[in-house]
Amino acid sequence: MSTPGDGPLDVLLRGGDPAAAAGHEDHPPRMGFFTDTSLCIGCKACEVACKEWNGVPEDGLNWTGMSHDNTGGLSANTWRHVSFVEQRAPLGLHESGFQREEDSFRWLMSSDVCKHCTDAACLDVCPTGAIFRTEFGTVVVQEDICNGCGYCVPACPYGVLDKREDDGRIFKCTLCYDRLGVGQEPACAKACPTDSIQFGPLDELRERAAGRVGELHEAGVVEARLYGEDPADGVGGDGAFFLLLDEPEVYGLPPDPVVTTRDLPDMWKRVGLAAGALLAGAVVSFAGARR
């Protein structure tokens, strides 16, 4: 089960080393993304680089009417997704001397991606073993094993995994498992021109992110907050976490995601009780029934 306990040691173990928990001995450090949305300029180079490198099919050449967002959200064919939020709110910029105007307009941009959770619901529920934990602590779907049962799709608390309809299988970000294997950074991070997408060992990224939030707060951007960096959260912390400038749901992220399998031991207990009740009900129905 994903989360055997909630003690500090359990949380540390869970948040720290999912690769070892999955049986990788002598593995490299856990790698991940820190996406600093305060630096995102909405260029979508990440979306393009991801598609190019991973051979992800075109995802519909549509005008959605959602600001400059024409991919809509993460899907089987969109593994990086840049959201655009237009707000009448003080600008979230932090250049020294920048004057906030009460009636100004701001544009939030954020490149979303699979979170590579410490406690990954998709991995827990996959009945074929197609989804596995890599030596880098990331979560990958093996295309040669997935049979498209679709269980991971509603299991993901972030709505990341999706079925490719003309293919039948499930696809998502692999954190460029092939590139990591040869010491390269993922395509999206490589292509990001502002370093909004930062790739590296998760420990380092968490430190860097904490520093960045401090900087922004000092500069007066009080709304800056980290999302998914806390190993004590409902998914044991994300391998890909974010710096946001508004509430998570504004970006289409759940405010307090919890891995569904956390409640599974209780579910099994109740399933057992219900099955027993059904058999007991049958015994009662037969015993003493008139002839």
Added chain:
Amino acid sequence: MSGAEVTRDGLGGVRPGRDARSWSGGDGARSARAPKDHPGGSYYGKPIIKPPVWAESDIAGYLFAGGLAGASSILAAGGDLSGRPRLARDCKLCATAAIGVSLVALIHDLGRPARFLNMLRVFKPTSPMSVGVWILAAYAPLTIASAAGDVLGIAPRSARAAGLGAGVLGAGVASYTAALIANTAVPAWHGGYRELPFLFVGSAAAAGAGFALAAAPLAENAPAQRMAVLGAAAELAAEQLMERRLGMVAEALHEETAGRRLRAAKALTLAGGVGAATVAQRNRLGAVLSGVALLTGSALTRFGLFAAGMASARDPKFTVEPQRERLDRQEVANPTR
């Protein structure tokens, strides 16, 4: 800005169609933690989680057929043990047909049906689907063997043993599907995980007993009448408790398709249960009508809950609001966080 007024409902200004719509912003004087003005509590009202990609006819159909099969096997085993041969045979045949339909539906729903056997590569207790596949792998052959033995009159002792095994495993088949759908991020399913197993076995018992009432002779139907009453009562009670626990998410069970189906399901289950306790004991027509009402009620319960889950996944408010409430409660309990 061009001077047009931006509101959450769109534009109110001088250049309709030329300005940005505000989905989140508001007056700038708010604190960073103030609640935001965003329709549906989310990004352009889009879902936060992905609704299941399961076809309703396959998966809701399986939830019903699997429950019917499991409960029928239990009734068949009871019929064998208590010397009610026609009840036993009818229920064995029903279980065989229902589990056959179930297997076809489950394989048909896969994106790659030819890879069905990949399910048998692993056994994972963290995946109710994996556990279910292994239960079915044991249950389906036993069910078919017991029906074949009964109908063909071969290997009676082995067939009887197979029937008893199918009866015990039938309780698993009828109940694990609650964990199957509850073990997701779908608000209406996960939120009801405490009551769903009892709702599902109640619905299964009502369906299996409903079939027996409609099919088996009156003289052998007393156990089915009792089981129908117990099942209907359990289903209705569990659903009431679940709706109370779901809070605002219960709205997904009351509106549109899900609401229509679940209201009809409750009425039919209630009618079938009352019928089983009264007219079903007196004449054949009463038994058939009660049985059909119970079967239809059980099917509508499964299809209604499936639709409710889909609706709760599609509307981001069902994901955001309970999580927000949880966070607010934590903040009250532990303000330093």
